Amino acid sequence: MKNLVVWSVQNVTINQKNLTASYITMAENTKKYWQGIEVLNEDPEFLKHRHDEFAEELPLEESFSENSAALKSNRRDFLKMFGFGISAAALAACRDTPVKKAIPYLVKPESITPGVANYFASTCSGCSSSCGILVKVRDGRPIKIEGNELTFNGEGTCATGQATVLSLYDNYRVEGPLKSGAKSSWSEVDNAIRAAIADAKANGGKVRVLSGSINSPSTLKAINTLVTTVSDGKHVQYDPVSFSGMLSANQAAFGKYALPTYRFDKAQVIAGINCDFLGTWISPAEHARQYAIGRKIDGDKKSMSKHYQVESLLSLTGSNADERATIRPGQEGAFVVALYNEVAKKAGSTVYASSEDPTPGKMAARMASDLWKNKGNSLVVCGSNHMETQMVVNAINVLLGNYGTTLSMGRVSYQKSGNDADMAQLLSDMKSGQVHTLIIYGANPVYDYPAGNEFKAALAKVKNSISLSDRLDETSAHVAWLCPDNHFLESWNDHQPIQGHYTLTQPTIPALFDTRQAIESFLTWSGQTTNAYEFVQTNWKSGILGEGNWNQALHDGVYESFGESSEPSMSGDIASAMSAAVGAGKSIGDVAVVLYEKIGIRDGRMANNPWLQEFPDPISKTSWDNYAALSNKFAEDNSLKQGDVIEVKSEGYSITLPVLIQPGQAYGTIAIAVGYGRGEGAGKTAASVGQNAYPFAKVAGNGVQYTVSGSLSKVEGSYELAQTQIHHYIEGRNIVKETTLAEWTANPKSGNPDVTLVTPDGAQKPHTITLWDNYDHTKGHHWGMVIDLNACTGCGSCVVACQAENNIAVVGKREVLVRREMHWIRIDRYYNFKDDGGNKVNKEKEIGKVQDFENVQVLFQPMLCQHCDNAPCETVCPVLATVHSAEGLNQQAYNRCIGTRYCANNCPYKVRRFNWFDYAGNEKFDYTMYNSLNRMVLNPDVTVRSRGVMEKCSFCVQKIQEGKLASKKEGKVLADGVIKTACQKVCPSNAIHFGDKNDPNSSVSKLLNNERNYQVLEEVKTLPNVSYLTKVRNIESSNA
């Protein structure tokens, strides 16, 4: 185009030249041409004015004088002028829209098509579970984490895993190596550290690498390379939330310092003791997936697992249990022993120490009886970090013959490998000044080790302290050299979470900052020059892969190589373990502090992640804080209510925290989540949120203990906790339907009777009653969703996945406090209690009848836009900003919305979310959209909403469009399962089904005909396209 313009200009120039030339030719011609008769006659009048510009005098004076008639404009002229003026001004005001140039690739990389996402198989490093993931990359930016179905965790991930991608774009990451906090260069730090290592080599001295649990063969090898270059080198691993006691128990019993792998799907009876295996324990996404398989009942599968839970806190796992009992914090060992004895009685084995069953309903006996009935297909898991207690648990599983079926020590898990004894030794070495060089990698002991302050003091005595942390956290702020590691999405790495199950990590973006991957750092300091890619690849090709193909492994993200294995036999002194297990509890007083991990924040390493801070705890529904959770009665006895502030004390450490009243929690328990109270260096989002509870934990020989005696005292003031749900009773409403397995077996429609309305023609189903002809939705697609309440554990992964997929704003604590969180999908959680007569109590006005708040039943219900075919929101919008699509979607046109909020008021499900502020442009909301680095996480397929518009679940319409187009391009009929919404895809328990209701073979269509299927508020006749399946509890009767 530009060329063309140039050409035409040249043409014009040429023409002008030609014209000029012909004029000159004419001028040179001496012939005279007269222009008129006056010239010929040499008229005097003409001669007079010959040199004037105008032949006649122009009436200027007359025209511009005051009295001129011409200037006296009439009304018509005025209107003309007026019209011209206005249009001229308007035209002048119409500036060109600024041109933004999108420069296409000169040579397009083969794999990148703008607007089309690439997926790279990788491994999540949100925690040490090392779930296999697929990273969605749009235009070079990783924007979403999805589960890799080829790996052990399947397509699901947890909330924390979903949020890892946001941590990549964290402003508080350090942007290059630092020397004592000041900017440095890699060559400078490398020279200094190589010199330090050389010094240690020459002069002796302990070189220690301190890390969290590492299951990466390559990283372990790189660390090993470094520590073996010196005479006294060692790699020490510890976990902020320790499994050392359990690992030691397995070492003692089976000779392996490893965790067993679990198969909750194969267990007919599951007994959990203080074990949140669906929420935070070892590998929650994997466990939740397995658990759901056992819990689901569908067509042919008429049985489901039975889940008992005994615990002091109300965990996510406990809230899903069929039968649940509370024990006081010190009673864990006693209960485990009582359970052992009950099982031993059935087995005819020796009954060792006698221990009273501490549960209110003597649950051990019932539990044992069910476990024994299903021996070989049952499972006992315990969350204790007390070695002897875990030995007794091992013994129970051995008695039940579960090893080899529901759990295995033949094929172990490497997801936790910390050793508290090693860590304690390291600390004492550091204190005595024996540690020459300490390299801290992936760990933050000053913050999360119980003796963090001692560690901080001892760090000063270490000659060369080095940290590989990605930020100036509590520990790395005190080291000499900070050599930041890459984010895992920028790294090459590998993992072996489960024996023989190898996964790869590959970079999805070049390093954003001047950081270097840990493997390369370790290798550099050992004097090698290999880069991480070559190192990992060589390791795989020379060892792990065997006959396998590297490219295939990298494509799949996983390589499986495991032969047959046999279960090791158990050894050990069970009798003394039992007395130790019972004895351990006796030292714990009536009032105890119990530390736990919250789903989302977990151990606190990702505390600066706004998605996780805003993510409400699945049980307490509290975001942006930790708190002291107390049971109703315990709080009452101490004259405390929610919002009071207390000081919690235990052995020299105390913090002040707000009180949260938590039903289902044991009396005398003060439950505090770890992972909060991060320092300034952790980041703006993390700092000033909650208090650090790690120092309460007690460092003990075989494992850090998280239950300690404590006390509380009320202090002045009050504090508001930001809860996303403040009413906890379902008020007897038929919103979450439930039944029991026995009733369901007898009558599949139990708990789900038809909703009918009385009409002149008799009782009728609401959807059959209508005043007008309904839109015919039987043609084309008709999208629908079915949520199986029996599979849903309430974990909340979907909440964060939806937030990531749909660019949902994080609004901060103050806004959550005023009930303005933006999550498009939420998990409603309700409590049922029983009065003294055993009747169900779930109404606010009857709550006074409840004496025992520890005996609680929990209901979860994911709630999102129901995409009603008869949507109340659509009729009330004055500007048609929310309309129904031909495919049954309730669509929101942000551009058209003027924000009357009438739709939100008229929504019976209250799923519409309003942009109260400009969340993307207001600096008060500097969480995920305000600054340019954070914005890299935004999904380009989804609009960032402006201030003053309504938004809500779109059924991931961008994914629907993508799926439809992909099928269309391939010339295929859209197959069921091609389109998966973000919430559906992330759900570890596959509770969410999405598809075309008009396709009779889609999973949704089939589930719609399930007897358990129901619509929430069917009687309002909103005709929702989202429906639910009745929750089935595996209990005797609904009142039990």
Next chain:
Amino acid sequence: MIQESAVRPPLVLGDKTYSQMTEDIMKPLETKPNLLWFGAFSIAALVMTMGFALIGYLFVTGTGVWGLNKTVGWAWDITNFVFWVGIGHAGTLISAVLLLFRQKWRTSINRAAEAMTIFAVMCAGIFPVIHTGRPWLAFWMLPLPNVHGSLWVNFNSPLLWDVFAISTYLTVSLVFWYIGLIPDIATVRDRAEGLRKKIYGALAFGWNGSARTWARYEVVCLILAGLSTPLVLSVHTIVSFDFATSVIPGWHTTIFPPYFVAGAIFSGFAMVHTLMILTRSIFKLEEYVTMYHIELMNIVIIITGSVVGLAYGTEFFIAWYSGVEYEQYAFLNRAFGPFAWAYWTMITCNVITPQLFWFNSIRKSAVATFIISIFVNIGMWFERFVIIVTSLHRDYLPSSWAMYSPTFVEIGIFIGTFGLFFTLFLLFAKTLPVIALHEIKTVLKTSGEKYKQAAASRVEKGSAGESPVMPEISLARKPQQETEI
């Protein structure tokens, strides 16, 4: 001339002549404003400025500066809107309906009541605009042709009906009020000099007082009254549709239209009281706005207040009778839930206090009336608050139940609208006759105190004039003599 019954209290007190009336009513316009007026005006203007400043803050920052949340999407904004629209209704009722029914007592209050209507609707009109998230696009609620082809407004939405109802109401009220003002403006013009004469002259539209002008004037007034009359019923009916057509328990109620209209008239008369009792004492107009006027309006208040009370009861009965648990809970929650204080404030102010007007002494006391009118104003504001907030804050799914509390911005903007209202009213009272002079002159000779006394004495003496006794009295007492009309 038809003479009125001597039993009926006079509508104009004292020994008034036409000229004296003109003097009395023109006095506030033709004298310099006193300190009281200036003080009131500055306070009102200041409060109005604060209100607009807060609206500016709201526009710049976002709706989040209010206390609303995901569950309670409307609160003070729409409460204030319905409150102000409701207040307007008395003006229309007095000027239109009472005109059609030939109620003479309306003549001394209709002008002020109509002005009140217009100012109240102006205050009301602020809220539908500012409550939107993007107020600069609020004009999208109008069915304007646009370049987007079929992009049109949603005629199913009651909010759109509101737009039409309110704009029609404002237009008709404004025209009616101004037409009614013209003869009086002409009076001001005739008495004024200089610039003042020019301005009032222009405003008087060349009124010449000829018989033909008067005849046309009467016809126009009657037509406009006819137009306004259905508006008295329709405007608040449509406003009530905002709630009645929804699916929210406590909103979805078929009783709303009559209930809202009664409530609107109820609150409107209370506001007329609040304003007129102040105006009559400040401008010394006790002889024109008499205790008899106040008493008549109090009777309207008792009736409409009782209708409103009956509606409250009916709602409860229907909630119970429907057997719908959500409906039942919504109403129990109103009376005994977290916002019970608002409900009982409403009941106290709207149902209990107006019943005090059954007592003669209270009904005939300006002070008591003034106090009760304030109660009714408060009660009617709370009625809308209760309907809107307590229905929303606990609807279907208990997980979403929430509380609501206003921020200083909401409170400030509401107070600001009072500033706007009183600023406009004070300007009105100072520049235009607050009593319809030409209309009240028409009742002087039938309902003026002196004329009535004279007529009464003539009756006593047995020398009755042309028409001794009002026919309707004889009708009531002696129906068999139904002959004269």
